[in-house]
Amino acid sequence: NAGVTQTPKFRVLKTGQSMTLLCAQDMNHEYMYWYRQDPGMGLRLIHYSVGEGTTAKGEVPDGYNVSRLKKQNFLLGLESAAPSQTSVYFCASKNGQGADTQYFGPGTRLTVL
Amino acid sequence: AQSVTQLDSQVPVFEEAPVELRCNYSSSVSVYLFWYVQYPNQGLQLLLKYLSGSTLVESINGFEAEFNKSQTSFHLRKPSVHISDTAEYFCAVTYSGAGSYQLTFGKGTKLSVIP
Numbered sequence: 589n590a591g592v593t594q595t596p597k598f599r600v601l602k603t604g605q606s607m608t609l610l611c612a613q614d615m616n617h618e619y620m621y622w623y624r625q626d627p628g629m630g631l632r633l634i635h636y637s638v639g640e641g642t643t644a645k646g647e648v649p650d651g652y653n654v655s656r657l658k659k660q661n662f663l664l665g666l667e668s669a670a671p672s673q674t675s676v677y678f679c680a681s682k683n684g685q686g687a688d689t690q691y692f693g694p695g696t697r698l699t700v701l
Numbered sequence: 702a703q704s705v706t707q708l709d710s711q712v713p714v715f716e717e718a719p720v721e722l723r724c725n726y727s728s729s730v731s732v733y734l735f736w737y738v739q740y741p742n743q744g745l746q747l748l749l750k751y752l753s754g755s756t757l758v759e760s761i762n763g764f765e766a767e768f769n770k771s772q773t774s775f776h777l778r779k780p781s782v783h784i785s786d787t788a789e790y791f792c793a794v795t796y797s798g799a800g801s802y803q804l805t806f807g808k809g810t811k812l813s814v815i816p
Contacts, residue, residue, distance in 0.1 A: 619802060628710065629808060630791060630806045630809050631745070632806075636803065638802055646803070678745070686795060687733045687750065687797070689747045689750070690747075692744035692745045694744050695742075
């Protein structure tokens with residue numbers, strides 16, 4: 589099993605450009621998450637999904653959109669990138685509610701100039 | 702809503718010395734507690750978690766954490782650290798009832814093990 593994979597690993601954008609980050613999991617998990625990690629801020633939840641075709645806002649959703657058309661994939665979109673979105677983005681998935689472990693991808697390092 | 706406070710942003714410690722990384726949480730309801738570890742340039746991985754029962758939980762690599770309900774704490778300890786323990790450690794909490802989908806993370810503690 590590959591677990592949780594993220595594409596791409598690195599990306600540099602100019603302000604105003606758009607891009608999509610892809611997260612894929614092969615564990616048949618129901619729940620998927622997108623976080624951003626910034627120095628001294630820990631992980632902050634952007635959006636999450638509790639099943640195929642569902643999405644919900646997390647703590648910092650502004651400037652991002654998501655889609656979960658297939659159970660194994662969770663896409664994070666930036667329609668018009670801003671320097672404030674420079675960050676490391678992590679995807680995670682888990683099987684059930686509450687105590688189930690979240691499994692994380694390796695991250696995508698995004699720089700917006 | 703839950704919140705997590707990690708009291709130290711950075712902890713330097715000499716190799717083979719003991720270490721404690723502190724975590725306090727705030728919640729009005731029953732919770733599950735987690736410690737995740739992030740090695741350099743990697744994603745997070747679960748270190749250990751407290752669900753119920755014994756208040757002392759252990760990981761396979763020698764870390765342990767103790768749930769203290771009265772002090773709302775879940776401190777992480779290791780009696781003797783190794784260079785390979787250098788990483789960032791995150792405490793996290795989630796509501797233990799139905800409809801619990803999200804983890805709330807602390808801001809992390811960077812553990813640096815000095816040779």
